[in-house]
Amino acid sequence: METDLSNMIPLYAGSSQKYDTVCIFGTGDFGRSLGCKMMQCGYSVVFGSRNPQASSLLPKGAEVLSHREAAQKASIIILAIHRDHYEFLTGLTDVLEGKVLVDVSNNLKINQYPESNAEFLAELIPKAEVVKAFNTVSAWALQSGTLDASRQVFICGNDHKSKEMVVDIVRALGLTPLDQGTLLASKEVENYPLQLFPMWRLPMYIATGLTVCIFLYCLLTDVIYTYVSDGRDISFRIAISIPNKVFPIVSLILLGLVYLPGLIASILQLYRGTKYSRFPNWLDHWMLCRKQLGLVALAFAFLHVLYTLIIPTRYYVRWHRGNSIINQIKKNETSPFETKSAWRTDSYMALGMLGFLFYVILGITSLPSVSNVVNWREFRFVQSKLGYLTLLLCTGHTLIFGWNKFLDVSRYRWYLPLPYMLSLVIPCIVLVIKFVLIMPCVDKTITQIRQGWERNPKSAKQSTFKNGKIAV
Amino acid sequence: METDLSNMIPLYAGSSQKYDTVCIFGTGDFGRSLGCKMMQCGYSVVFGSRNPQASSLLPKGAEVLSHREAAQKASIIILAIHRDHYEFLTGLTDVLEGKVLVDVSNNLKINQYPESNAEFLAELIPKAEVVKAFNTVSAWALQSGTLDASRQVFICGNDHKSKEMVVDIVRALGLTPLDQGTLLASKEVENYPLQLFPMWRLPMYIATGLTVCIFLYCLLTDVIYTYVSDGRDISFRIAISIPNKVFPIVSLILLGLVYLPGLIASILQLYRGTKYSRFPNWLDHWMLCRKQLGLVALAFAFLHVLYTLIIPTRYYVRWHRGNSIINQIKKNETSPFETKSAWRTDSYMALGMLGFLFYVILGITSLPSVSNVVNWREFRFVQSKLGYLTLLLCTGHTLIFGWNKFLDVSRYRWYLPLPYMLSLVIPCIVLVIKFVLIMPCVDKTITQIRQGWERNPKSAKQSTFKNGKIAV
Amino acid sequence: METDLSNMIPLYAGSSQKYDTVCIFGTGDFGRSLGCKMMQCGYSVVFGSRNPQASSLLPKGAEVLSHREAAQKASIIILAIHRDHYEFLTGLTDVLEGKVLVDVSNNLKINQYPESNAEFLAELIPKAEVVKAFNTVSAWALQSGTLDASRQVFICGNDHKSKEMVVDIVRALGLTPLDQGTLLASKEVENYPLQLFPMWRLPMYIATGLTVCIFLYCLLTDVIYTYVSDGRDISFRIAISIPNKVFPIVSLILLGLVYLPGLIASILQLYRGTKYSRFPNWLDHWMLCRKQLGLVALAFAFLHVLYTLIIPTRYYVRWHRGNSIINQIKKNETSPFETKSAWRTDSYMALGMLGFLFYVILGITSLPSVSNVVNWREFRFVQSKLGYLTLLLCTGHTLIFGWNKFLDVSRYRWYLPLPYMLSLVIPCIVLVIKFVLIMPCVDKTITQIRQGWERNPKSAKQSTFKNGKIAV
Numbered sequence A, B, C: 001m002e003t004d005l006s007n008m009i010p011l012y013a014g015s016s017q018k019y020d021t022v023c024i025f026g027t028g029d030f031g032r033s034l035g036c037k038m039m040q041c042g043y044s045v046v047f048g049s050r051n052p053q054a055s056s057l058l059p060k061g062a063e064v065l066s067h068r069e070a071a072q073k074a075s076i077i078i079l080a081i082h083r084d085h086y087e088f089l090t091g092l093t094d095v096l097e098g099k100v101l102v103d104v105s106n107n108l109k110i111n112q113y114p115e116s117n118a119e120f121l122a123e124l125i126p127k128a129e130v131v132k133a134f135n136t137v138s139a140w141a142l143q144s145g146t147l148d149a150s151r152q153v154f155i156c157g158n159d160h161k162s163k164e165m166v167v168d169i170v171r172a173l174g175l176t177p178l179d180q181g182t183l184l185a186s187k188e189v190e191n192y193p194l195q196l197f198p199m200w201r202l203p204m205y206i207a208t209g210l211t212v213c214i215f216l217y218c219l220l221t222d223v224i225y226t227y228v229s230d231g232r233d234i235s236f237r238i239a240i241s242i243p244n245k246v247f248p249i250v251s252l253i254l255l256g257l258v259y260l261p262g263l264i265a266s267i268l269q270l271y272r273g274t275k276y277s278r279f280p281n282w283l284d285h286w287m288l289c290r291k292q293l294g295l296v297a298l299a300f301a302f303l304h305v306l307y308t309l310i311i312p313t314r315y316y317v318r319w320h321r322g323n324s325i326i327n328q329i330k331k332n333e334t335s336p337f338e339t340k341s342a343w344r345t346d347s348y349m350a351l352g353m354l355g356f357l358f359y360v361i362l363g364i365t366s367l368p369s370v371s372n373v374v375n376w377r378e379f380r381f382v383q384s385k386l387g388y389l390t391l392l393l394c395t396g397h398t399l400i401f402g403w404n405k406f407l408d409v410s411r412y413r414w415y416l417p418l419p420y421m422l423s424l425v426i427p428c429i430v431l432v433i434k435f436v437l438i439m440p441c442v443d444k445t446i447t448q449i450r451q452g453w454e455r456n457p458k459s460a461k462q463s464t465f466k467n468g469k470i471a472v
């Protein structure tokens, strides 16, 4: 639908100008696409080119002049040229005075230059007002109308008026302007389109690392052990059985890691007796990527559910069940029904499925459009209360699944702990600490600290505020 | 990603003021956090304090003055103090004249005071322009940059200009302003952050009540009955078997309850011959929480699907199946294949799964970001047409599941109806009424009424419009 | 939550006017609803009516005057009347001069009139400024506060100032204004609320067509063939077994069709040596509905997963398994365990489930609120890289599922290919072409072309830009 409507702005056909004239320096791909789109939206566009006669492929109706002439025709100049060519602008300082220069440039690498392109430009032409914008928009998307992502245009600049002018253009093009503050933000804005899921990196590394380790561990204690001790080849378990051990273990560990940093932070605050001192950087970073950690954990839980539900359809399982029945008949003995086993297996399955429901609810609440319509108290309720409930259910699921297996020596292979035991360490620690922290006496102190109270007010200095970000 | 960018507004370092000076009364947690954030975004901040010398912990670069001096320095004053301390402001009436007072206060309980804090303030200092804002934002979120929820700042006030000034600040801080009208809205705005899913309350109560009742009912007719009559202990059924009876029943009843109020409304409109008279309050409330009712129903359906798919993995089921095969062999008889049974079971499963697909589609469309990009006609198509289709499929699923069980006297325990029959009452009533209402003759009248036509135009009075909300 | 807050704007009670006076022509349903809502938000409303005395049902406090008198009282006039009645406005030309006329009308059919209602109005009263707005808002939703969809108000008009005035009203009503450009866009804006999922039409047709064809094909080679050759009635397979062949086949074909147009586009660009020439219309349209195609494919995959997981619960399957065990015992032979079979079945299941995970991730990323917070590079990464990975996994899943069945002549019925083979054609073609296109030499040329390079720059004319949309 959206695509449809963004597409519908027609070629402006009226004779009178509805919008101002805009000048674009550079007749490359992006300059042309932007110019074409702006003309469709009713702007009149003048291109500035080194070689006005030779420029082909420009949208019909656009004027092409020399840089100097073009610049004189408009109060806004969009620079669709590479940073490397900015130097020539110094020759135009006189005509650029007081104009709004819109820097749309992108680099090839994150932090390629010491200062951002926009700041570089602002130093070059100090008398012009530089605004950074449009660098997050794809030329291809502008042309083809398939703007699914990157409808948002980040804008920053030191002059309020100039920013407003650019904001108006952005709105007229059907895009969403997002004011990012002064030019100091331009470095971040320039890095933004080069990023590839930066907040997901750490969680993905952790998840991958865990998956590999636990996979190898299970391979060792399962396939390799059986081969070495019995000489049997059960390598086919690599496809489903072993992954279905790895997924829940990784998922539970990750879920524990989601709730651990909050506890460490609380303990640190309790210990320091104040919240006005920075956390160590690793803790800060860890806390900021909990959402991503949680979602990766959810993906693993999702796989675990699928891999579990497919079990009875598997050839191996069907063969095995048939075989055990045949054996029972041959030996003419029937295994009696054990109510305890029924209780145990049904309970851990029930806990697991309830846990998965809350897992999914956590995931849904983390969708931006959902978290936007709940208030802070509601969001914390879901993420913190339901989150701990999820952790509790999933830990319970694993504990009951394990039951008394850990007592059974025959199950230990090469004296190694059973795989499921690995997954329980962190969640159990988290739950125990949480249990201690919500004891009324401890909880009261934490709440006080978080409301700004301090044990030794002297020790905390104003300077903690310096970095613009304080301990949370 | 979002978090990342909201975070990136750097400490403003330029020498010239890009934005105005803002005064903040109160050096508590919220005042400090807000002040720090505003300084990062380029504002210059003056704190007003009872005891300017003693104030520590303030962001570096912020001035701290007495209230009177601070107020004189800015045209906007943010009051980060408790309502209980507002009285002292009366002593500053002269300097506050014509200033914009931003009330950011929150109460501890919903409707704690007869009038809202902002209205109270407006009465106290009638010569200042009071704007309510920022009360939905968490101080912690402001500092830590983890603004996942509550990016939205609700703003209300009687003066357009003053609101605009606050809106500008909100935007500069990277938050989303939402104009809520005049100060009359301030009560609602103050209650908002104290709410915990108000629209979900009724649906949750209904769902919990139904779950408990039907659980007990199933417990009685299943576990307890078997124990009493046969002396067998099948208590293990409490973990999965019984919940998997309760979930679909509750889900279907809730789904029926979603579509019932629309029908009652239609009948009422038909009976009254007009749409211009208020519905009873209970109907109004019921209609407004249909979305939440529907989503709770979806959660139950989701659990039903999980609990059903896990069935063949369960110990009890595996044991039972093995046992029945062994018995067949011992008795040397094989149960013949019944095509009718195959048809029946496969059909109800197929209906159920199709119903679940549409259920999920309904759920996806109710995500705010999805419902925002469809037009009214499309939204009604999905919610109303596909909604009834879902109800039809799920009712069919249950009917075919039940089949002729209701004829089989041996299944009735203590002469009580079978659990599944309970779930069919409301959906069947809904479907029958709907069927009557879409008959051309009836449908035509309803459509006319909804387009504003009235049977007895005289009877409807202007006064129906009084409450600002009319029958729908 | 949203509903709640949008609802809370109270009846404006203050004595002084906070907002301007607005005039509404027409006292029909929409006029009344809009007027009532506007008064609640602090506007003073004057209705213009043919018969001011007779107008009943108007919101209390609203004035009703003759058209002429009403028009003189306000600078904005909202025309809540049908296009057919516009003619009478010509009699008011003198009072309408310089006023902003807001056209809120809708038609009954798409493209009912040659020009849009708003353009018609603009021609009729050339001296007034016409703005199109509010036509996407439902009167019912305005009254009842259940604005889940259609919170967005599309606005278009030739005069910037007039649009701004309307935008202010829209904001004050708690709705979201969306500027759509000049009046030329009004045709699209008027068609918008009449649309019913236009982008979904083609994908739905394709999916329905494929489903029907493949269903009949499976019916023929399965149920009918068995009946004709063996005389056995296996019609019960129509409920689950056959759909569960149809769903994955359709899903995989659709997934192939999602990635095919991108390849055709690349080949066309390679062949033409330029990207500056339009694609054929069918290709354009195909490319624009890939999202919808993909989501339909996901729905089919979802059904396939459900239908597969339910398999072991089915009566037929349980009977069949029991029977085969009984037969083994009777014949006193046990089928040996085949590691190869275990590997094969486990592998295709594992591939399928991994494929489904990525499928779901693709689906989640296509939610508007998610695609809005990722940058262009990230969106392409998910949609293009993960998309091809999904296709690869699903194709692999099908290939291993098929294994060497295609060698087994006894499986061919009436010499027709096996159903699963049908689904492999397009995906395999897509994967092979993609493989060729990502070979370094080919890839380099494509990248160059997409960056604006041309093989024969002469051949491309400016005129390619004419239609406002160029090859992508």
Ligand SMILES: Cc1cc2nc3c(=O)[nH]c(=O)nc-3n(C[C@H](O)[C@H](O)[C@H](O)COP(=O)(O)OP(=O)(O)OC[C@H]3O[C@@H](n4cnc5c(N)ncnc54)[C@H](O)[C@@H]3O)c2cc1C
Binding pocket: A255, A258, A259, A261, A262, A263, A275, A290, A291, A292, A293, A294, A295, A297, A298, A359, A362, A363, A365, A366, A367, A371, A380, A383, A384, A387, A450, A451, A471, A472, B140, B146, B148
């Ligand atoms: C599937 C899934 C999805 C997830 N999605 C998200 C998501 O979208 N967004 C997200 O953030 N997390 C997400 N998470 C991660 C996790 O649920 C949250 O981070 C959760 O809030 C952590 O809970 P906590 O109690 O440890 O929080 P904590 O950070 O410990 O906070 C606990 C409470 O203390 C308060 N608090 C903490 N420190 C301070 C302080 N210094 N001053 C004042 N108050 C303070 C907080 O307001 C909160 O009320 C997700 C997890 C999963 C499994």
Ligand SMILES: Cc1cc2nc3c(=O)[nH]c(=O)nc-3n(C[C@H](O)[C@H](O)[C@H](O)COP(=O)(O)OP(=O)(O)OC[C@H]3O[C@@H](n4cnc5c(N)ncnc54)[C@H](O)[C@@H]3O)c2cc1C
Binding pocket: B255, B258, B259, B260, B261, B262, B263, B275, B290, B291, B292, B293, B294, B295, B297, B298, B359, B362, B363, B365, B366, B367, B371, B380, B383, B384, B387, B450, B451, B471, B472, C140, C146, C148
């Ligand atoms: C999983 C799930 C999710 C759901 N999500 C949502 C959601 O996000 N939002 C939501 O609202 N509901 C939601 N629902 C509830 C339900 O689907 C809708 O409320 C649905 O619209 C009810 O359909 P109805 O035909 O009974 O509506 P009705 O209210 O009876 O409306 C039927 C039609 O009549 C029209 N109409 C009704 N009264 C009037 C009148 N007085 N004047 C003019 N026209 C009138 C309406 O425009 C509509 O076209 C959800 C349900 C489920 C199961």
Ligand SMILES: Cc1cc2nc3c(=O)[nH]c(=O)nc-3n(C[C@H](O)[C@H](O)[C@H](O)COP(=O)(O)OP(=O)(O)OC[C@H]3O[C@@H](n4cnc5c(N)ncnc54)[C@H](O)[C@@H]3O)c2cc1C
Binding pocket: A140, A146, A148, C255, C258, C259, C261, C262, C263, C275, C290, C291, C292, C293, C294, C295, C297, C298, C359, C360, C362, C363, C365, C366, C367, C371, C380, C383, C384, C387, C450, C451, C471, C472
């Ligand atoms: C479940 C599901 C959900 C989906 N949701 C969406 C969705 O929300 N939105 C959506 O669009 N698609 C969606 N799709 C469809 C599909 O995933 C995307 O269209 C996908 O991007 C197609 O990949 P491609 O490599 O063929 O793209 P192509 O269009 O071939 O593009 C490949 C790359 O080339 C670049 N490129 C192409 N042409 C040019 C050019 N002329 N100039 C410069 N660069 C060019 C593009 O930027 C891209 O990087 C969905 C599919 C599925 C299965």
